[in-house]
Amino acid sequence: MVKFDMGAAWDDSVQLLKSHTALIGTIAGVFFFLPALAVAWFGPVPIEPPAGASVEQSMAALQQTFRQMIPGQIIVALTTIVGSAAILRLWLARSGISVGEALTFGLMFFPTLFAVQFLSGLAIGLGLILLIIPGLYLVGRLTLAAPSVADRSLYNPFEALKTSWELTRNNGWAIFFFLFLVTIVIFIAAMIVGLIVGAIAGTGDGFGRMLGGVVEAGFGAIGSLVSVAISAAAYRQLATRTPTDVFQ
Template sequence: MPKFDMGAAWDDTMVLLRSHSALTGAIAAVFLFLPTLAVSWFGPMPIEPAEGATFDQIMAAFRANAEQAVPYQLLIALVSAVGGVGILRLWLARTGTSVGDAIVFALKMVPTMIAIQIIMGVAIGLVGVALLMPGIAAGASAIGVLLVGIGLLLFLGLCAYLWGRVSVTSPAVADQTLYNPLAALQESWRLTRDNGWRIFLFSFLVFIVIMIFSMVLALIAYAAVGNGEGIGRIVSGLIEAGVAVVSGLVMLALSAAVYRQLAVRGVGDTFS
């Protein structure tokens, strides 16, 4: 396989972000911005531990926040996946595609995208259990702590590698109309062969920049209006939704650029 070129991928990412901007912007507004904004404004407020709370009380508040956030985050993920596949369809189509056609296509691919996430989640969960179980079984001894640490490092490394290897699964689904989730994962695995770590590094660096940008905006908003009810929640919701659109579009364009670079095309089968 040819070596992945980060510079060329970034240039193509910028090209994709500029192409069909009005159409992709409309889809992003509906499927990325509005769901995030609705949950931020009308979803449950985070539970904050009382001042001077013990560690157990802090962890209890953390668990409660996670439990109440899961249904909303799953809904946002599902809606965002539909919008993401629709946007990828617009970018990767070699013939004219309307917004309506792209959305209809994305809706048809919902079962496939859900199946891909389930397969990946189960696989990562099983591997994580296998890597951490020896340390857990060893108990709280020094050997047990060491084994847990080693298992955790191996698990994080595996997740990073898998991030690179399955990074073009969604573009492959959108471009090749792959209804079979295993076929989509296999195609991503084939295209990213010998480039998994380079793709991960490229994606991770962009992700870190986005995270820093979003944290700076959140801190500025918190310092200005707080994060409580009223104006604070309105402003923080707008910022969160705006970051969701920007980060979502950038990461989608990045994955599409990686796919376009690595996909092996036959004569006359090229991207526009």
């Protein structure tokens, strides 16, 4: 069984991000950045609790804000699936492939990848309810399902999940912590930049909201792209079974 190497995976992730830079950037811009920016600019404004609000009032405002955000976040999630599939196909193709072919693949396999995301989210959510630890472990075990679809053209979502489970055997925690560390770094960077932008431009309607939306959508796109690169790098590392079974 191959042991997951975080350092090698990170180096490979960086190389993937440097490859097809213009093409990958265009796909990420269209499918990651622009939908998130549209939601940030034109979506509902977060509801602020009244001054001196009680805990119950603050929670009610938070819940209402969350409910208002759901439609926009669903749209962003759906476009992200298509963009991620196209980018994974470009990175994992064993031979040359055009952007048009990659996007066509993303659209053709959208139902499969949607099912994979839904089933993974359901399993992880149940795992988080069960003392949190099982859910975190499942993140590492199921993260290679989408790359499996992109590389092997799997139409069956259960087969994709099974493939991820097999490839990540004895490596689930290592993959989770790798994803977690990178996510934390991006989150902290986004929070710092967001605070600086908020202090300079404000957070109200108008220029402040527009600039804040750009920052939010930008870091969201970066986070999504890096996550896809990490999953692709982990897959490339763990799915190589023979000296001839290599990725270009």
